Amino acid sequence: MHRNLIAITTALLCAAAPAAAVMSRANGARAGVAAHGTISSHAAPLSSSHAAPSSFVTWNAASKTATLMVVAAYDPGVAGGFNFDGYNNGRLTFTIPVGAHVVVHYTNPSAIPHSAVITPLADHSLSGNFPLAFPGSASPNAAAGVANLKAPQTFSFVASKAGQFALVCGVPGHAAGGMWDTVTVSSAAQATASAAGASGSGGAAGGSNGMPTMHGNGGTMGSVEGTLTDASSGRPIVHGFMVLGWTSVARVGETDAFGHYRIDNVPPVKAVSAFGFAEGYVYVHGMPIAIGAGQVTRYALKMPRQTFADAMLPHASGATISPATVKPGQTATFSLHLTAGKGGALSSEVFAVNALFGHVVLLRHAGGDLYRASYTVPSSVAPGAYSFAFFGAMESCLENAPYLRQTLTVG
Numbered sequence: 003m004h005r006n007l008i009a010i011t012t013a014l015l016c017a018a019a020p021a022a023a024v025m026s027r028a029n030g031a032r033a034g035v036a037a038h039g040t041i042s043s044h045a046a047p048l049s050s051s052h053a054a055p056s057s058f059v060t061w062n063a064a065s066k067t068a069t070l071m072v073v074a075a076y077d078p079g080v081a082g083g084f085n086f087d088g089y090n091n092g093r094l095t096f097t098i099p100v101g102a103h104v105v106v107h108y109t110n111p112s113a114i115p116h117s118a119v120i121t122p123l124a125d126h127s128l129s130g131n132f133p134l135a136f137p138g139s140a141s142p143n144a145a146a147g148v149a150n151l152k153a154p155q156t157f158s159f160v161a162s163k164a165g166q167f168a169l170v171c172g173v174p175g176h177a178a179g180g181m182w183d184t185v186t187v188s189s190a191a192q193a194t195a196s197a198a199g200a201s202g203s204g205g206a207a208g209g210s211n212g213m214p215t216m217h218g219n220g221g222t223m224g225s226v227e228g229t230l231t232d233a234s235s236g237r238p239i240v241h242g243f244m245v246l247g248w249t250s251v252a253r254v255g256e257t258d259a260f261g262h263y264r265i266d267n268v269p270p271v272k273a274v275s276a277f278g279f280a281e282g283y284v285y286v287h288g289m290p291i292a293i294g295a296g297q298v299t300r301y302a303l304k305m306p307r308q309t310f311a312d313a314m315l316p317h318a319s320g321a322t323i324s325p326a327t328v329k330p331g332q333t334a335t336f337s338l339h340l341t342a343g344k345g346g347a348l349s350s351e352v353f354a355v356n357a358l359f360g361h362v363v364l365l366r367h368a369g370g371d372l373y374r375a376s377y378t379v380p381s382s383v384a385p386g387a388y389s390f391a392f393f394g395a396m397e398s399c400l401e402n403a404p405y406l407r408q409t410l411t412v413g
């Protein structure tokens with residue numbers, strides 16, 4: 003059987019911070035992230051928990067055409083935005099007459115990239131690389147997705163065979179995290195949509211990315227704390243990294259046995275990117291968050307497990323730190339050999355991190371497969387031996403696993 007695979011395409015969406023506006027408010031107010039704008043293609047407000055399923059489909063009997071309105075993250079409160087039209091985990095069902103023309107208008111008002119793919123129902127829990135159910139049944143560059151998409155991407159196909167299919171997000175890990183609904187192609191007389199069960203906001207299969215909140219810490223610098231948890235099980239992720247402002251403030255925290263991280267003494271900034279990385283998980287590009295003077299920003303991420311074959315992942319080798327012992331204020335050279343996996347191109351996110359060290363060492367391309375950084379150890383770093391985790395990401399949100407380790411001794 004021929005499977006029409008969607009190529010994983012290169013895009014900057016995992017690597018670049020989305021341009022969402024961030025508002026900082028003092029003392030207990032939510033550090034609101036204005037990631038959810040209005041949707042030009044649909045009149046219903048985003049804050050409504052559910053719109054009638056029938057409002058997302060129209061049927062033209064004369065032309066035998068079903069028009070679907072598919073809005074990713076329609077309801078930011080359902081599974082952290084990992085939903086279509088407010089529904090996740092298959093709860094929304096589009097029913098399409100066999101042989102119908104199907105036109106899908108896809109939008110995504112959120113700052114997290116998503117896409118829309120119609121795939122066989124049996125494939126809905128793949129980590130990525132979803133086969134197309136019908137030629138043309140996906141939004142462009144579905145593996146990368148697109149964020150802040152207000153003008154619809156429109157794609158169309160012919161529902162040429164009866165069967166059970168799924169509408170999934172093609173960004174790796176998102177469908178496995180619950181971002182899918184159901185499409186039934188049958189002998190129905192007209193296209194309809196219906197919903198089953200409750201919303202997924204408290205469900206077992208959570209999505210990603212809640213909203214950050216803030217409270218006072220009494221100082222002049224800011225702090226960030228929160229958790230990294232498994233998007234499917236809800237269990238804490240241990241030894242995961244929260245990377246804050248990888249090209250700016252370049253700070254990092256690591257999760258403990260409760261999945262909790264905290265990063266202190268962060269300079270106040272209106273918006274800084276936040277990424278969750280953990281071995282065995284698809285990395286999560288979170289919302290830009292605000293750091294306030296004297297404030298603690300709380301930010302939690304739910305991360306989807308990655309289940310790709312090793313060949314898809316980037317391959318890392320030869321991590322070194324030289325010299326292995328330095329004093330504060332002295333420079334060490336960090337290097338790593340890194341090659342892309344079959345899943346796409348490498349991004350610029352190549353890191354050596356240790357949370358007690360606290361600062362992100364960003365390795366830059368130095369020719370061939372070599373990535374390198376000459377890093378001057380800040381005088382604020384306490385003496386000690388720091389085991390750095392080395393990893394590099396691909397633009398498809400995958401990174402090498404396991405992470406490589408090298409120790410730098412400061413003192």
Ligand SMILES: [Cu+2]
Pocket residue numbers: 115116117147171172173176177181
């Ligand atoms: Cu998605």
